[in-house]
Amino acid sequence: MIIPAVPPSCYLVLGAILFTIGVIGALTRRNAIVVFMCIELMLNSVNLSFITLSRFLNSPHGIMFVFFVLAVAAAEAAVGLAIFVQLYRTRETINVDEINLMKW
Amino acid sequence: MAENIVTLFQWLVFLGISLTCIFASIMVVSNKNPVHCALWMVLTFLATAGLYVLLHSTFIAVVQVIVYAGAIMMLILFVVMLLDLEVELRSKLKFLYSKAIGGFLALLLMLGIFYAVITRVLQGSSGSFTPEKVSGVGSTRAVGEVLFTDYLLPFEVASILLVAGIVGAVILSKKREPRKE
Numbered sequence: 130m131i132i133p134a135v136p137p138s139c140y141l142v143l144g145a146i147l148f149t150i151g152v153i154g155a156l157t158r159r160n161a162i163v164v165f166m167c168i169e170l171m172l173n174s175v176n177l178s179f180i181t182l183s184r185f186l187n188s189p190h191g192i193m194f195v196f197f198v199l200a201v202a203a204a205e206a207a208v209g210l211a212i213f214v215q216l217y218r219t220r221e222t223i224n225v226d227e228i229n230l231m232k233w
Numbered sequence: 234m235a236e237n238i239v240t241l242f243q244w245l246v247f248l249g250i251s252l253t254c255i256f257a258s259i260m261v262v263s264n265k266n267p268v269h270c271a272l273w274m275v276l277t278f279l280a281t282a283g284l285y286v287l288l289h290s291t292f293i294a295v296v297q298v299i300v301y302a303g304a305i306m307m308l309i310l311f312v313v314m315l316l317d318l319e320v321e322l323r324s325k326l327k328f329l330y331s332k333a334i335g336g337f338l339a340l341l342l343m344l345g346i347f348y349a350v351i352t353r354v355l356q357g358s359s360g361s362f363t364p365e366k367v368s369g370v371g372s373t374r375a376v377g378e379v380l381f382t383d384y385l386l387p388f389e390v391a392s393i394l395l396v397a398g399i400v401g402a403v404i405l406s407k408k409r410e411p412r413k414e
Contacts, residue, residue, distance in 0.1 A: 200394065
């Protein structure tokens with residue numbers, strides 16, 4: 130009896146579960162930093178899907194996309210967190226329910 | 234027989250890592266303290282790096298640990314420390330209908346992705362980037378050869394994006410002094 134190797138759909142299902150958990154967090158949490166972390170979680174699950182497809186199709190392009198997603202996530206983290214610090218200075222809160230005006 | 238043992242080991246590692254990953258991300262979403270959320274997030278990223286190793290892309294796994302679990306999460310922890318979030322810690326997680334609707338829609342999305350993933354077989358032509366070839370030259374070299382030939386222009390654009398991010402972060406977090414008339 131030969132045990133089959135882990136099929137790609139297992140990794141893709143895991144990516145789907147992680148993405149859904151990230152979506153639930155981004156929709157239900159009200160702290161802007163936690164919402165931000167949930168967005169990172171979604172990016173991470175998409176990266177997992179990219180790497181899986183790249184591995185099972187023997188193609189380097191998925192890995193390249195993961196590389197650029199990482200670069201974009203780093204830039205996004207720097208700018209987003211600077212915006213949160215600035216928001217906290219002016220509004221004294223980072224609750225996304227209370228930040229509902231474009232200009233104060 | 235030996236191959237059976239290898240695949241069995243792969244299954245065990247995959248199941249363990251994926252359960253860790255799911256548990257840690259659920260803790261990220263459900264924990265009230267943002268610092269605890271960030272630490273569970275680090276565990277999620279480390280577990281995903283383990284999955285990348287299982288998928289034969291060791292370079293991306295190391296980058297994941299350095300950039301995500303190291304740099305980005307440390308930045309988030311610093312910002313959590315800069316802000317005073319005590320008020321939110323004391324307030325209880327309220328139940329709102331909007332949250333229930335949001336969770337329901339997210340579950341629908343998950344079922345949609347499941348349907349798309351399970352019913353379709355992997356399509357597309359198979360390339361020449363096989364695991365044997367990659368392990369022959371090393372993952373870093375294989376990735377670098379593609380990155381600096383086919384993907385040179387996107388690579389340079391990414392560097393411009395990072396510079397823009399740095400400049401934007403500095404300008405945004407600068408303290409605005411009131412103008413002297």
